[in-house]
Structure formats: structure tokens, C-alpha cells
Amino acid sequence: MPAATSAIKLPRESGRTGRFAVSLAGFLISVALTFLGLLAITFFIGRVVPIDPVLAVVGDRAPRAVYEAAKLQLGLDKPLYLQFVNYVVSVLRGDFGMSVSTGKPVIDDLKRVFPATLEMATIGIIIGMVLGIPMGVYAASHRGTARDQVIRVIGLFGYSVPAFxxxxxxxxxxxxxxxxxxxxxRVDIFYDGLVTPVTGIMLIDSLIAGETDIFFNAISHLLLPASVLGFFSLAYIARMTRSFMLDQLAQEYVTTARVKGVPERLVIWRHAFRPILVPLITVCGLSYAGLLEGSVMIETIFSWPGIGNYLTVALLNADMSAVLGATLVIGAVFIAINKISDALYRILDPRAR
Structure with a gap:
């Protein structure tokens, strides 16, 4: 009898392992194909825009021989499909080319500027989640009242007002x-350069260096741009939370809990709110990715040395290597957050498996 029981368990366990392996392989293939599509889009956009990458390197007054030599060195004399293959191979090696604007490898520039965008977007999404989720729950639980209308107007304002x-x-x-x-x-000018970059995130690096004055100064500079970004994510998160909550509050189990005399606070937060946590993960993940990729205007206005500001300067200088590198990193981050949110959705909600 024990032998029969173990024989039954072994196929089940092997079946689960096989399904997990197939699911993991499908996930990795999906990520690889999406990333390959992103590479193709960025590459061909860089080739169809009316900017000559050779002129951006040698200048418009360079002799013809210098122009042809630079074109040969950049590999632009080869057929388009070979240029794309070389581009993919270079990106996989971490080589995004040289930036005309800074004279440094693009990958080094991106390592320097991306933490600043990550810092601002992270604080922004925290503000959006901490305020947006309770606002959405409160609006749904007071549907049709003046308080609900005020929260909906705030959300509409967040959708319609220009960021600049x-x-x-x-x-x-x-x-x-x-x-x-x-x-x-990021800090006052007399604090600039006093903290040695470790993570690239000023709040963390200033604490590591023991510079509390720079830490609080960095907070004062970060608060306003992060709040502006957080306001836009707040509008989206509050709207989606309200929609999810209205759907749950209309379910029969909520009505049953109210009939049984369960306090309204427990009905809302224990019975109705818990089922929406899973879709809220996806909403917050997409909102976070949107802040990382949509901070170009905010960084330009606030002179924030992040990837958005770097991309703007590169566009103005016709620095296509920097433009493609920054676009690729932003797209890769969006893909990664989207895939992580999708994976968490499947893990936490068995119905999605």
C-alpha cells in the first residue's frame, strides 16, 4: 500500500514540475521576444528619423573622406539587416555606443542618470499609492455623495492637466x-559633488556618507517633482480602486455580511478590499512604469539629472546613440515591471493560472 501511494505521488509531483518548467520557459520566451521587438523598434526608428548619425559625429563641415571613414567605422555602409544584427549583438554585450553630447559610453551615462529617475519615480508611486488607494476606497463606499464627486474631480484634474x-x-x-x-x-549647488555616488540615489548615498544636511536638502528638492508625478499616479490609482471597489460592494457576500451586522468598516476593508489587492498590483505596477517612462517633461522643468532630461538633451543634440540607448532602457524597464506584475498576478490569484 505505501508503494502504491508513493507511485501515485511521484507522477503528480513530476507533472507539477513539468508544468512549472513549461510555464517558466513560456515566460522567458515571451520576455525575449518582447525585448527583441523593442530592439527592432528602436533600431528602425533610429534609421528613419531625418538625422544623419555620421554628421552628428563628424559635424556638417567635415571633408567627404572623413565622412566616409566615419560611416565605415560605424558600420553604416552595410545592409540594413546586418546593421540590425550588429546592433542586437552590441546591445547584448552592453555596448550602446558613444554619446556625442558627453563623449562617454552611453551605458556609463545611463548608469549615472537612471538612479535619479528611479528615486523620483519611486517616491512618486509611494505618494500615489498611499493617497490614491484610500481615496478610491472612500469614494466607492460613499458613492453618489459630494465627497465622491470631489475625489472624482481630483482624478479628472490629474488626467487632464498638463504636466509642464x-x-x-x-x-x-x-x-x-x-x-x-x-x-x-537634486541638491543646492554648494552641496553638489560632496557625496560620493554608491547607489546613485541621493537619499541613500547621503545617509551612507553620514551627511544628514545633504539628506534633508535632497528631500526638499525631491518633494515637489515627486509630488507632481505622484499626483498623476494618484489620479489613475484612485480611479481604478474606486471601480474595483464598486464591483465588489455590489457582490452578494458583501450584502450578506451587512445583513449579519458586520461593522461597515470591516465590510469595506476586510471583505470588499481584500479581493481587489491582486488587480491593484497590476495597476500600481503599470503606474510605476508609466512614471519611469513619462518623467521627461518633469525632469526638464525641474532640471532633474535623470534619464528623461538626458534623453531631451540627446534629442536636441541629434545624439542618436544616446536617444536609442535611453529609449531602450525605458522600454526594458516597462517590460520588466509589466512581466513582474503579471507573474505576481498569477501567483496570488489561482484563477489566472
């Missing part, structure tokens, strides 16, 4: 007028 306008108004009011926050940049 909100950033400029924030600088004019809270920095220039009220002096509540720091101005453009």
Missing part, C-alpha cells in the same frame, strides 16, 4: 513664493 503646467505652478508657488521646498536640481 502643474510643475511650473508648483515651482512658482511652493518654491519661489512660499519657500517651502528646494528649487530645481
Amino acid at each position: 503646467w502643474l510643475g511650473l505652478v508648483g515651482l512658482a508657488v511652493f518654491y519661489a513664493r512660499l519657500k517651502w521646498v528646494g528649487g530645481p536640481g
